[in-house]
Amino acid sequence: MKFLMLGNEAVARGAYEAGVRFASAYPGTPSTEITEYISSYDEVFSEWAPNEKVAVEAALGASLAGARSMSAMKHVGLNVAADPLFTASYTGVNAGFLICVADDPGMHSSQNEQDSRHYARASKTLMLEPSDSMECLYFTTRAFELSETFDTPVLLRLTTRVSHSRSLADQGARREFKRAYKRDPQKYVMMPAMAQKRHKFVEERVLALKAFAESTDLNAVEYNDKRIGVITSGMSYNYAKDALGDKASYLKLGVVYPLPETLITDFAANVDECYVLEELDPYIEEHCRALGLNVKGKAYFTALGEYSAKLIREVILNEPPEKTAGIPGLPGRPPVMCAGCPHRAVFYALKQIPGLIVSGDIGCYTLGALQPLNMMDSCVCMGASVSMAHGMDKTGSRAVAVIGDSTFIHSGVTGLIDIVYNKGSSTVIILDNSITGMTGHQNNPANGMTIKGEPTRQVDLKKLCNAVGVDRVFTVDPFDLKGFTKLVKTELEQNEPSVIIARRPCALLKTVSFGAPYVIDKEKCVKCGMCLKIGCPAIFKAADGKSAIDSTLCAGCAYCTNLCNFDSIIKGGGQA
Amino acid sequence: MTSILIVGVGGQGTLLTSRILGSLAISMGYDVKVSEVHGMSQRGGSVTTYVRYSDERVYSPLIDEAGADIILAFEKLEACRAVKYLKIGGAIIVNTQQINPMPVITGAAVYPDNTLDLLAESGAAVYAADALSMAVSAGNAKTVNIALLGVLASHMDIEKEKWLETLKITIPARLLDINLKAFELGYGGSY
Numbered sequence: 194m195k196f197l198m199l200g201n202e203a204v205a206r207g208a209y210e211a212g213v214r215f216a217s218a219y220p221g222t223p224s225t226e227i228t229e230y231i232s233s234y235d236e237v238f239s240e241w242a243p244n245e246k247v248a249v250e251a252a253l254g255a256s257l258a259g260a261r262s263m264s265a266m267k268h269v270g271l272n273v274a275a276d277p278l279f280t281a282s283y284t285g286v287n288a289g290f291l292i293c294v295a296d297d298p299g300m301h302s303s304q305n306e307q308d309s310r311h312y313a314r315a316s317k318t319l320m321l322e323p324s325d326s327m328e329c330l331y332f333t334t335r336a337f338e339l340s341e342t343f344d345t346p347v348l349l350r351l352t353t354r355v356s357h358s359r360s361l362a363d364q365g366a367r368r369e370f371k372r373a374y375k376r377d378p379q380k381y382v383m384m385p386a387m388a389q390k391r392h393k394f395v396e397e398r399v400l401a402l403k404a405f406a407e408s409t410d411l412n413a414v415e416y417n418d419k420r421i422g423v424i425t426s427g428m429s430y431n432y433a434k435d436a437l438g439d440k441a442s443y444l445k446l447g448v449v450y451p452l453p454e455t456l457i458t459d460f461a462a463n464v465d466e467c468y469v470l471e472e473l474d475p476y477i478e479e480h481c482r483a484l485g486l487n488v489k490g491k492a493y494f495t496a497l498g499e500y501s502a503k504l505i506r507e508v509i510l511n512e513p514p515e516k517t518a519g520i521p522g523l524p525g526r527p528p529v530m531c532a533g534c535p536h537r538a539v540f541y542a543l544k545q546i547p548g549l550i551v552s553g554d555i556g557c558y559t560l561g562a563l564q565p566l567n568m569m570d571s572c573v574c575m576g577a578s579v580s581m582a583h584g585m586d587k588t589g590s591r592a593v594a595v596i597g598d599s600t601f602i603h604s605g606v607t608g609l610i611d612i613v614y615n616k617g618s619s620t621v622i623i624l625d626n627s628i629t630g631m632t633g634h635q636n637n638p639a640n641g642m643t644i645k646g647e648p649t650r651q652v653d654l655k656k657l658c659n660a661v662g663v664d665r666v667f668t669v670d671p672f673d674l675k676g677f678t679k680l681v682k683t684e685l686e687q688n689e690p691s692v693i694i695a696r697r698p699c700a701l702l703k704t705v706s707f708g709a710p711y712v713i714d715k716e717k718c719v720k721c722g723m724c725l726k727i728g729c730p731a732i733f734k735a736a737d738g739k740s741a742i743d744s745t746l747c748a749g750c751a752y753c754t755n756l757c758n759f760d761s762i763i764k765g766g767g768q769a
Numbered sequence: 770m771t772s773i774l775i776v777g778v779g780g781q782g783t784l785l786t787s788r789i790l791g792s793l794a795i796s797m798g799y800d801v802k803v804s805e806v807h808g809m810s811q812r813g814g815s816v817t818t819y820v821r822y823s824d825e826r827v828y829s830p831l832i833d834e835a836g837a838d839i840i841l842a843f844e845k846l847e848a849c850r851a852v853k854y855l856k857i858g859g860a861i862i863v864n865t866q867q868i869n870p871m872p873v874i875t876g877a878a879v880y881p882d883n884t885l886d887l888l889a890e891s892g893a894a895v896y897a898a899d900a901l902s903m904a905v906s907a908g909n910a911k912t913v914n915i916a917l918l919g920v921l922a923s924h925m926d927i928e929k930e931k932w933l934e935t936l937k938i939t940i941p942a943r944l945l946d947i948n949l950k951a952f953e954l955g956y957g958g959s960y
Contacts, residue, residue, distance in 0.1 A: 195903075197788075197792060197793075197801060197803070199797055199805070199885050202863055205837065222808030223808065225807070291918075300808065301808060302807070303809025304818060325802075326939075327781050334774070334931045354804060354831065357804060357805045357806070357807055358802055358803065358830040359788070359791055359793070359801070359802065359803040359804075359805070360800075360801065360803075360827070360830070361795070361800065361801065362804045383941075389911075428829075430828075431828040431830070432828075432829050432831075433830045434828040434829075435829040435839075467819070473960060501829075501831060501833050502829050502831075502833055503833035503834060503836075514835075514851075515834070515835040516834065516835055517834065517835045517848075517852065517853050517854070517856070517857060517891070517892075518851070518853070518892075519852055519853030520849045520852055520853075520887050520888075520891060522848055523846060523849055523875075523881065524846065524870050524872045524873050524878035524879070525815075525870065525872055525878075526778065526814055526815040526846070526847070526850075526870035526871070527814055527870070527871060527872075528779065528812040528813055528814030529812060529813040529814070529871050530812065530813075531780070531813060534921065535917060548807075557812060558814065561817065563871070564875055564877065565874075565875045597848060631808065631812075632808065633807065633808075641857060670811060705858045710898050725874060725875065725876070728815050728875070729873070730868075730869070730871065731876075732874065733869045733873065734876070743868070743869075745901070745910050746868070
């Protein structure tokens with residue numbers, strides 16, 4: 194029976210049907226739902242790991258022990274997991290081992306637009322790329338078989354539009370799978386003598402995979418009008434089909450590493466003009482050029498952002514775009530921190546300290562960089578806030594690091610150890626909102642709940658910071674504006690490291706309820722506009738120039754009452 | 770091919786609406802693609818989801834500029850922003866709710882006071898409805914998405930019974946009554 198499934202849901206279903214028994218991941222848009230859906234299957238052990246490196250290593254361990262296993266991550270997560278990936282390519286697998294990596298062309302929710310296909314080539318690992326949910330399911334089940342057949346980890350490359358589109362997919366039954374553990378130090382202990390032999394195996398495996406890529410049904414040729422030929426994969430195939438239909442012939446690559454050289458060469462020879470349609474880098478195009486094929490790629494299509502059927506029609510068919518007049522000059526609507534968000538309070542407090550550099554990190558709190566708070570100086574990658582603040586401090590600038598609870602566990606604590614060990618004196622603020630927020634509320638080691646919502650041992654952030662050598666650790670509520678600001682100022686003056694744990698749960702958690710929305714007492718409001726400075730989406734200036742609160746948006750958190758010197762913000766009587 | 774663009778502000782319930790439309794199209798035997806937005810843009814930013822269905826195979830899940838048959842807008846300003854995606858002669862169903870974006874709150878920009886006129890001037894067939902009031906009448910402001918779906922249903926050539934069947938299988942049982950009420954208010958509401 195066919196179901197309307199999210200691409201990520203279909204990957205999870207495919208893994209389930211293939212008998213996967215172990216899944217470990219760190220959340221990251223657009224990959225998160227893969228592991229969330231897997232956690233709904235009781236036959237699979239699933240977990241949130243502290244970071245992607247740990248997740249891939251745990252899954253590799255499960256594979257060696259004889260369980261089909263997997264890990265899913267966003268593109269930048271694979272940077273973190275690159276270390277185990279490159280050597281897992283040497284060890285190979287026992288039971289099938291799948292790594293899903295979701296790229297984000299257009300950067301809907303990411304800090305860069307890197308192309309993960311380069312990792313497949315660099316690590317000499319088989320990479321498949323589905324284009325819709327049906328293929329997500331089918332390619333995933335195939336990936337486990339191929340992993341075992343060729344003794345290789347398999348990368349499944351997704352992009353935002355494949356991961357986050359729903360389309361029809363067939364569901365099947367689960368087939369249990371188990372292999373016995375077989376001790377084999379020559380294969381699994383990678384020190385020079387053994388690794389040299391395994392590298393030879395890897396090079397032979399590449400040749401075997403190339404032969405496979407020439408004949409597999411995962412690659413498909415579709416001949417229509419042969420004046421235009423299109424070599425493509427993943428979501429770009431859909432855009433091309435919408436744009437060109439039968440006016441073009443297609444080579445749709447389901448295997449993106451290694452590429453089928455004969456198939457590509459033959460296809461290019463059979464069409465008059467050959468285009469390569471691929472978002473991001475000219476990965477397939479450069480391979481075609483190395484084969485001596487004169488294909489049309491990035492000279493016509495951008496390396497930036499997402500493609501569309503419209504773009505392809507314009508470039509290849511030279512069709513002028515259909516246009517409907519838009520409405521110019523509209524105010525933009527960037528994302529904002531939610532009403533009741535504890536992060537807002539942290540950034541507003543930091544804004545009261547002149548000349549401060551705020552070294553930021555990855556999470557909802559990155560929104561503190563936007564107006565009106567505008568209180569972040571840098572944001573690079575997971576954990577970088579802490580180590581970068583150390584570099585700034587040591588070279589004479591006064592910086593604080595701002596990092597979420599989950600991000601701190603991911604890779605902030607190593608930066609903190611750097612600070613302590615190398616006699617730094619930075620101040621690190623951990624925004625502990627009891628959840629991994631931006632990716633849609635995942636539990637993590639610091640909130641004491643597993644992926645299935647079961648209670649577990651909780652990392653005690655204060656003890657952890659104490660243990661690595663930070664003596665000055667404080668746990669405070671950021672909604673205490675005066676107290677919190679004073680503490681940050683005091684800690685900035687210390688000649689030793691400090692950690693301030695700003696603890697208040699995410700306002701979107703079901704356990705958080707503030708009660709009725711607040712209202713403005715119009716008699717008392719003097720139009721000073723102080724309450725507008727915190728950037729709460731519920732507070733706005735009404736036509737009379739006085740402040741007003743949108744009762745449908747106000748969370749009732751009362752933080753704004755900290756700012757009003759005229760007691761004009763009062764608890765309303767509306768429904769909670 | 771029918772292409773419906775759903776626009777709104779992160780947190781308004783556009784995702785559920787697109788899933789319901791997807792289920793409806795499947796129940797009628799169509800091929801369907803629905804594209805969603807997750808992650809950062811869900812945090813109070815502009816959000817766009819796409820629903821496309823056809824009796825032939827649907828390839829791209831996205832709708833290009835001038836490609837939507839219908840725009841379902843959860844907020845007035847977002848309706849204006851989405852107009853360029855509408856086919857010539859297409860229809861916009863717009864909730865008259867106003868949610869101020871941050872540039873308006875900070876005073877860096879002004880919320881246009883004539884959004885419905887701007888929409889009408891664009892040449893679109895505009896159907897405005899106060900879905901928020903309908904949702905409140907139904908008993909919960911959060912049913913605004915289903916009230917708006919009711920408005921959409923009243924303008925589409927699909928039997929009402931089909932809509933109701935789809936709501937019954939896509940909405941959790943404990944929330945069904947209040948959502949059916951919101952749908953009815955949208956379907957029969959005068960505006």
